[in-house]
Amino acid sequence: MLDGLGLDQARGFVFDVDGTLAHRGPDGRAHPQPGAVEVLERIRASGRPLAVFTNGSHVTSETMAGGLREDGIPVEDREMLTPVDSAITYIRRRFPDAPALLFAHDVIRARMVAAGIPQAEGEEAEVVFVAHVDEANLKDMERAARAIARGAPLLTGSYARGYAGANGIIFSRGAMVTAGIAKVTGVRPRIVGKPSKAAVEEISTRLGLPTEEIAVIGDDAGMDIALGRMGGSKTVLVRSGISGAIDLDKLPPRHRPDAVIDGVAELLDVLDAR
């Protein structure tokens, strides 16, 4: 099904992690999918850039990349992207120097502050960003709601209701916080992870290429394929993950991939080393 897609003409690649390059076990470790390592190596050997975009926002992208390397998936720090990276770029570009109210782990807050985003301490927030959180304080949520009522945007890494755990769905606490603030303010959250314009911009900046010239490969039609379609990229859905049994005809056009494969190993057939 990859014939005629012209994947060999793609100048760069973006991969999802879970369900695409790896499956995660109950211990949280990533187990590489067949062919995943070879696909990444083949692309690098051809001199083309790649990025690995996961929607996790609980740790920095360097920590994420380090964990994948430990699990046998060779991903460089500079190749790793998360919603935190796209949030930093987006906030710095659209709201330079604006104090931000951040719902995130301490390491993520520290990363954002180090990247030049001042943290709001009181009522001065001009931006609200929600990443993965383990707990939330209702007083902070009220502060966020007041900031949004004054005109601050409500940004969120992901607004999916949850993610796949070893024993079924793990409900997203970030989505719960975002939804709570959205409900009382009547403001629609702006996603900055997958799929979003902010993520498309981040990919383009990181790869140094227009997204029309890249291919996006992932297992989630509503997330990875939607991201690729948003940026005009070629899109490949892998059936090794969440959308395995999906009926393509029932997908809305913006979630419909250019090609479908069973697993990333099939990409080896169309990726020559040049």
Ligand SMILES: [Mg+2]
């Ligand atoms: Mg996935």
